[in-house]
Amino acid sequence: MRRKLSTTLTISPPNLERTGYFAVEQALTGRAVPIDRDWLISRFHDGLQVRMLRPPARGLIEFSSGLASWHPIEGAERCVVVQRLHSGDAEGAALLIEAAEDWARYFGFSALLVLTGPHPRLPDPQDMAALEYRPFGDTADEIGLMGKILHGPILLPSLPQGWGARARALGPGLVVQCSARCPRSLAFAQEVTERARQAGHPARVDLIETPKAARARRISAASDFAIALDGDRLDDGRLSEAETCDRLRALLPDA
Numbered sequence: 001m002r003r004k005l006s007t008t009l010t011i012s013p014p015n016l017e018r019t020g021y022f023a024v025e026q027a028l029t030g031r032a033v034p035i036d037r038d039w040l041i042s043r044f045h046d047g048l049q050v051r052m053l054r055p056p057a058r059g060l061i062e063f064s065s066g067l068a069s070w071h072p073i074e075g076a077e078r079c080v081v082v083q084r085l086h087s088g089d090a091e092g093a094a095l096l097i098e099a100a101e102d103w104a105r106y107f108g109f110s111a112l113l114v115l116t117g118p119h120p121r122l123p124d125p126q127d128m129a130a131l132e133y134r135p136f137g138d139t140a141d142e143i144g145l146m147g148k149i150l151h152g153p154i155l156l157p158s159l160p161q162g163w164g165a166r167a168r169a170l171g172p173g174l175v176v177q178c179s180a181r182c183p184r185s186l187a188f189a190q191e192v193t194e195r196a197r198q199a200g201h202p203a204r205v206d207l208i209e210t211p212k213a214a215r216a217r218r219i220s221a222a223s224d225f226a227i228a229l230d231g232d233r234l235d236d237g238r239l240s241e242a243e244t245c246d247r248l249r250a251l252l253p254d255a
Contacts, residue, residue, distance in 0.1 A: 173202030
């Protein structure tokens with residue numbers, strides 16, 4: 001335990017600025033605009049846990065109980081779910097995962113879960129396998145659910161399969177789904193929907209504001225930013241802003 005206390009920091013509202021969390025988060029994720037502080041404080045109130053590697057190492061992990069998770073995972077009520085994991089090397093990632101496992105064990109949770117796959121926001125499944133995580137299921141997007149059982153036996157959680165139905169439930173027209181986590185992403189969502197409306201196309205932003213809403217409505221397993229057009233998903237958070245604009249110009253005349 002001493003080793004982990006010396007290598008990780010527990011991040012909470014009182015020490016956000018003092019620990020340099022925002023600078024580290026921005027550097028690791030490559031965001032042009034940092035995470036919104038008020039949004040993050042609300043997540044702490046929901047039960048979000050954040051651990052960061054002590055400087056000069058750089059890495060962070062965000063995790064929460066299944067009931068406070070933003071990832072749409074079924075049967076995760078007794079589990080802890082990793083929301084994000086960023087580290088410059090495998091050793092740092094292992095330390096961060098270990099910190100999350102310790103927290104989950106202490107509070108009696110049954111398993112630690114993490115999404116993996118070919119998505120810029122997710123760890124590689126081989127890296128998680130090296131930490132003794134095993135596959136629990138996949139989606140058509142090649143996004144995998146991996147986990148480690150901490151207190152068994154349990155019914156294995158799984159990822160939803162009805163992603164098409166989720167997209168259709170957003171209704172007709174252009175729908176950009178996002179949260180207020182990143183001000184730039186929200187501004188971009190508002191910008192493209194306004195441009196579409198000015199061109200005569202129905203368009204709206206589906207703003208996700210709570211973990212419960214995220215689990216129920218998200219049309220992407222990996223990201224809270226996604227785009228649907230007339231019930232078909234166009235992007236699950238992998239496209240750049242330029243790629244998104246090019247695709248929408250091709251599909252929506254004058255937008």
